[in-house]
Each structure stands twice: as C-alpha cells, then as structure tokens.
Amino acid sequence: MLTAFSAGFASVFTPMGLLAILGGVLCGIFVGVMPGLSSVMGMSIMLPVALAMDGNMGVLMMLGIFCGAIYGGSITAIMINTPGTANSAATCLDGYPMGHKYHQPGRAISISTTASTFGGLFSALMLLWTSPILSNFALKFSAQESFALALFGISIVASISSENVLKGIMGALIGLLLATVGVDTTTGAYRYTFDTVYLTGGISNIPVLIGLFAFSQGLINIADSYGNPRGKVTQKLERILPTKEDMIYCLPTFIRSSIIGTIIGAIPGTGGDIASWVGYNEAKRWSKHPEKFGDGAPDGIAGPEAANNAVSGGALIPLLSLSIPGDACTAIMLGALMMLGITPGPLLMSESPDKVYMIVIGLFFANIFMAICGFGGLKLFTKIASVPEVILNPLIFVFCFVGTFAVNHTVQDIYLMIVCGILGFFLIKMKFSIPPIILGMILGGILERNFRRSLVLSGGDWTTFFTRPISCTFIIIAILSLIYPFVFPKIKAYLAARREEKNG
Amino acid sequence: MLCSGLILCSVILLIQTLLESRKAAGKEEPLIDFHSPGVHCVFLIFAIMIAYAVIMSLFGFIVATLLFVVAVMLAMGERRPVWIGLTTVGITVFIYTVFTVIMGVVLPQGRFF
Numbered sequence: 001m002l003t004a005f006s007a008g009f010a011s012v013f014t015p016m017g018l019l020a021i022l023g024g025v026l027c028g029i030f031v032g033v034m035p036g037l038s039s040v041m042g043m044s045i046m047l048p049v050a051l052a053m054d055g056n057m058g059v060l061m062m063l064g065i066f067c068g069a070i071y072g073g074s075i076t077a078i079m080i081n082t083p084g085t086a087n088s089a090a091t092c093l094d095g096y097p098m099g100h101k102y103h104q105p106g107r108a109i110s111i112s113t114t115a116s117t118f119g120g121l122f123s124a125l126m127l128l129w130t131s132p133i134l135s136n137f138a139l140k141f142s143a144q145e146s147f148a149l150a151l152f153g154i155s156i157v158a159s160i161s162s163e164n165v166l167k168g169i170m171g172a173l174i175g176l177l178l179a180t181v182g183v184d185t186t187t188g189a190y191r192y193t194f195d196t197v198y199l200t201g202g203i204s205n206i207p208v209l210i211g212l213f214a215f216s217q218g219l220i221n222i223a224d225s226y227g228n229p230r231g232k233v234t235q236k237l238e239r240i241l242p243t244k245e246d247m248i249y250c251l252p253t254f255i256r257s258s259i260i261g262t263i264i265g266a267i268p269g270t271g272g273d274i275a276s277w278v279g280y281n282e283a284k285r286w287s288k289h290p291e292k293f294g295d296g297a298p299d300g301i302a303g304p305e306a307a308n309n310a311v312s313g314g315a316l317i318p319l320l321s322l323s324i325p326g327d328a329c330t331a332i333m334l335g336a337l338m339m340l341g342i343t344p345g346p347l348l349m350s351e352s353p354d355k356v357y358m359i360v361i362g363l364f365f366a367n368i369f370m371a372i373c374g375f376g377g378l379k380l381f382t383k384i385a386s387v388p389e390v391i392l393n394p395l396i397f398v399f400c401f402v403g404t405f406a407v408n409h410t411v412q413d414i415y416l417m418i419v420c421g422i423l424g425f426f427l428i429k430m431k432f433s434i435p436p437i438i439l440g441m442i443l444g445g446i447l448e449r450n451f452r453r454s455l456v457l458s459g460g461d462w463t464t465f466f467t468r469p470i471s472c473t474f475i476i477i478a479i480l481s482l483i484y485p486f487v488f489p490k491i492k493a494y495l496a497a498r499r500e501e502k503n504g
Numbered sequence: 505m506l507c508s509g510l511i512l513c514s515v516i517l518l519i520q521t522l523l524e525s526r527k528a529a530g531k532e533e534p535l536i537d538f539h540s541p542g543v544h545c546v547f548l549i550f551a552i553m554i555a556y557a558v559i560m561s562l563f564g565f566i567v568a569t570l571l572f573v574v575a576v577m578l579a580m581g582e583r584r585p586v587w588i589g590l591t592t593v594g595i596t597v598f599i600y601t602v603f604t605v606i607m608g609v610v611l612p613q614g615r616f617f
Binding site: 049052166167173219223225226389391395398401402405406411414418422 | 513516517540541546549553556557569576577580581587591595596599602607608609610612
C-alpha cells in the first residue's frame with residue numbers, strides 16, 4: 001500500500017502534474033465565477049483538452065476544474081448576489097448582506113475560501129479512508145451486482161434531479177436509447193445505425209455531453225439575458241486573509257458541514273446544491289445566534305461553502321470504488337477516466353492502487369491550490385465576473401465546436417453536437433433535467449453488458465438478480481426510488497384524511 | 505422496450521398535463537415564451553449554426569469562425585464595430601493558440617482552402 005501511495009504521490013508531484021492541477025483550478029474558478037457557466041459546463045468544455053493530455057495529467061486537470069468551479073461560485077454570490085453556480089445559491093443569503101450592508105466583502109470571501117478549502121481537504125481525507133474499505137466490499141460483486149448498481153445509480157438520479165419524476169425517467173430512457181446505437185458488442189448486430197458508417201461505432205459521449213451541457217447552456221444564457229445585462233462588481237475588497245476570531249467562531253460549522261457534504265456527496269443523485277442548502281440549514285439550527293442568519297452571519301457563509309466543497313471528495317467515493325457517478329459532474333469524471341484508460345470500480349483498487357492514490361492526492365493538491373488561488377488572485381477573479389455576455393457566449397460556442405472536433409477529428413461530431421445543443425435547449429426550457437440523460441448514456445453500456453453476462457452465468461434464469469442479496473437490495477431500492485414520488489403524496493393525503501375523520 | 509417505455513412516459517405526462525391544465529386554466533406561464541425577444545434571438549442563432557456548418561465544410565474553420573462570431577454578436581444586439589472586431593479576432597486567435605499550437609489539433613479544412 002505504501003509503495004502504491006508513494007507511486008501516486010510521485011505522479012502528482014511532478015512539474016507537469018502540479019501545473020495541470022493549477023491550470024484546472026484556474027479554469028474551474030473562472031467557470032465558477034461567471035454566472036451562467038456551471039461546473040458541469042466547465043468540465044464538459046475542458047474534457048477534450050484533458051483528453052489531449054497525457055493520461056494522468058488529464059485526470060488531475062479535471063479534478064482541479066471540479067474543485068475550483070464549486071468554490072468559484074461563491075465569489076459572485078458574495079459580490080453581486082448572483083450565484084456563479086447552483087452550488088452557491090445558499091451562500092448569497094448571508095454573503096451578500098455581509099458584503100453590502102456591512103461593507104465587508106473581503107471578510108465574506110475570506111471565510112468562504114477557508115470553508116471551501118477545509119471542506120475539500122476533509123472530504124479528500126474521507127475518500128482516502130473509505131474507498132479501500134468500499135472496494136474490498138465491492139470485490140465480492142459479480143455481474144448481477146454491477147447491473148443492480150448501475151440500475152440503482154440511474155434510477156436515483158432520474159427520481160431526484162427533476163421536479164417531475166416522469167421527466168427524469170424519460171431523460172434516463174433517452175440516455176439508454178442513445179447508448180444502444182452502434183454495433184452490438186456481444187452479437188455484432190447493427191443497431192440503429194441506418195446504414196451509416198458514422199453511427200457504426202456508436203454515438204460517442206463527448207459531442208452529446210458538450211452539446212447538452214455546454215452548448216445548450218450558452219443558448220439559454222442568450223435567451224435569458226437578452227436585453228438585461230448582468231450586474232457589475234463595484235465593491236472594493238478591504239481584506240483577503242481571514243481573521244483568527246472568525247476562524248475559531250466558524251470551526252464547528254466547518255466540521256459539521258464537511259461531514260454533511262461528504263455524506264451527501266456520496267449518495268448517488270445528490271450534489272453540491274442540495275449539500276449547500278442542508279449545510280446552511282444545519283448551521284442555522286446549531287448556531288448560537290440564529291437570528292443573525294440572513295443578515296451577514298459568518299457561519300451562514302461557512303456552512304454552505306464547506307458543505308458544497310466537501311461534496312467533491314464524497315462524490316468520488318462511489319465513483320472510484322463502485323463506478324457509480326453520483327451527479328452530472330462525476331458522470332463526466334467517469335467518462336474522462338474511462339477515456340483516459342482508468343476504469344473505476346472495485347478492481348481499480350486491487351489492480352492499480354497507484355491510480356486511486358494519485359486521484360486522492362491530486363484532490364488534496366487541488367484544494368490547496370484552490371486556497372492559494374483564492375487568497376492570491378481574488379482581485380483578478382472579481383474583475384473576471386464583469387466580462388460581458390456578448391464576448392462570453394460566442395467564445396463558449398466556438399470552444400464547443402473546436403473541443404468536439406478535437407477529440408475524434410470528425411466534422412460529423414460537430415453536427416451531432418449542434419443537434420444535441422438545440423435539443424438540450426428545448427429540454428432544459430421544458431424543465432427536463434440533463435443529468436439522467438448523461439448517466440443513462442454513460443451507464444447504459446455497463447448496464448447492458450452486465451445484464452447479459454449475468455444471464456449467461458445463470459443460464460438464462462432471470463431470477464438470478466433477486467436471489468443474490470446485494471443485487472436484490474439495490475434493485476428494490478431502485479424500484480422504490482421511482483415509485484416513491486408517485487405513491488408518497490397519495491399516502492400523505494390518505495393519512496391526512498383519516499386523521500381528519502378521527503378528529504372531526 | 506426502451507422506446508415503448510419512453511412512449512408510455514410521454515403519454516402519462518401528456519395526461520398529467522392535460523388534467524392539470526384543466527384545473528389551472530391559463531394561469532401558468534408557458535415554459536417557452538415563443539414571443540420573447542430572447543427566444544427569437546436563439547432561433548436566429550440556430551440559423552447561424554446551420555450556416556456555420558455549411559461554411560465550415562466549404563471554406564474551413566478559420567473563415568467560418570470569424571464570420572460566426574460576428575454573426576452571433578450582431579444577433580445578440582452588439583452594434584459597436586470596434587468591439588465586434590476585437591472580440592472576433594481575439595477569440596479566433598485564442599482558439600487557434602490553445603488547440604493548434606498547444607494541443608496540436610488540425611482544425612477542419614474546407615474544400616476551397
């Protein structure tokens with residue numbers, strides 16, 4: 001284990017490795033700071049760049065973007081009351097009043113930077129601790145369990161991510177359908193290829209990813225911001241480093257929110273936005289001065305920020321040990337890892353532990369760089385938020401075009417990306433959520449392969465999924481998660497009606 | 505099987521929407537407001553995209569991108585020529601540096617260039 005650890009450390013601690021992380025963090029913070037550019041969008045836009053790099057460097061850069069983007073959102077939340085990403089919506093509540101009512105934006109950002117770093121480091125530590133345990137447990141998994149886990153991942157995301165469960169399920173089905181295109185790996189049959197050479201290899205993930213996440217988001221930005229430009233940063237920062245009193249005052253919140261964030265991150269289907277709201281509410285509940293919340297309370301900034309950055313490590317736990325991505329960001333991470341030749345899953349820990357440790361150590365460094373960039377480059381980042389949309393959106397579009405092209409060097413990919421982007425625009429506008437589509441598409445292959453393998457193993461007996469305890473449990477949870485949103489309101493109404501009958 | 509699932513879900517969603525719309529008729533705002541200027545702008549950009557794809561296959565990446573950025577900025581309501589010029593050149597040079605010089609990607613060539 002120690003040799004693997006040092007091997008992992010050695011691959012991170014090279015000039016190129018550190019540079020890749022630093023570059024990733026800077027990109028991530030930039031993406032996070034810009035309202036309208038989400039962390040998912042940043043990761044999908046930068047994915048082609050990461051793929052062009054040497055394997056390990058690409059992974060490290062993606063980690064940097066992942067961490068930086070979650071943190072960057074808080075800067076805009078504090079400065080202009082617009083969360084840079086959905087993860088920082090809760091930070092607005094107290095960060096903006098502290099910045100504007102009490103004229104201490106520097107203090108607010110220093111707290112959020114410290115909280116983010118603390119949360120990130122804490123969750124990286126948790127990842128280091130738990131993933132070997134989970135991997136050991138997962139080594140007993142066979143094809144049936146892998147199928148059940150993939151099904152579990154898709155269904156949880158489908159049931160949580162959209163307001164309407166039906167739309168979530170439909171998204172997942174669209175994703176699964178996209179995954180079926182191409183030559184069938186087991187029988188060699190051509191599926192949905194319409195006699196074209198382009199579709200024979202299947203629909204590649206990257207054009208769809210970039211189209212649905214980045215391109216469509218650019219279109220939405222245009223539609224929403226047309227005629228009403230964003231607010232500009234007018235405040236001046238008075239300080240950058242946090243004070244000792246603030247740190248001591250917020251320390252319990254840091255720890256509590258980090259634990260909350262790590263756990264929420266590890267649950268598939270939940271992400272930074274949920275974690276930050278839970279972190280905020282818990283900070284308020286435990287605070288000695290709950291009346292100050294909403295009016296610039298320091299722990300009201302620390303709570304959500306520590307929680308949403310702790311998600312980064314938490315979300316990697318199921319990803320690395322079970323190869324189940326918890327949200328859209330980790331789904332892209334999974335795609336990136338697989339394309340860079342690292343297949344996450346129970347076997348990763350036993351076959352190439354150095355890769356696991358490289359990722360964990362990379363996460364540590366990403367958080368440290370995040371703190372350095374946060375404290376050092378803050379003035380620059382607040383200026384970045386004032387880049388007008390007119391320049392930003394064409395840049396996004398062109399980046400999407402070139403990025404898509406750069407991966408496979410086919411122009412058809414660009415056409416596919418444009419089509420996906422336009423579809424994505426309508427889907428998002430009609431309140432469908434995109435993560436189920438992507439998860440369905442990425443997990444579709446795993447799902448199908450393991451389904452067939454387990455049927456071959458059992459000789460065509462489909463009860464094999466239910467006779468094994470672990471796979472049975474996961475399938476039942478998966479089915480429950482889909483039925484629950486339909487049944488739960490009915491049960492609630494029924495119970496309320498009965499109570500009324502008794503009372504009246 | 506997946507297809508049938510998708511169709512089933514759409515039917516349920518349709519029924520759900522119909523039931524709800526009968527309850528709250530005309531109160532809700534439409535999800536896509538086809539008359540807002542923002543959406544019109546997006547439709548304009550769809551058209552620009554198609555033109556972009558055609559131009560790129562004919563004249564290559566650089567020419568197409570230069571025209572594309574100008575068109576998108578005009579569509580978004582920017583009218584200052586200096587701004588448009590600087591951004592266009594800036595974006596194209598930036599992309600060219602990142603992808604061709606640093607990453608060594610050969611950008612799409614056109615039929616005429």
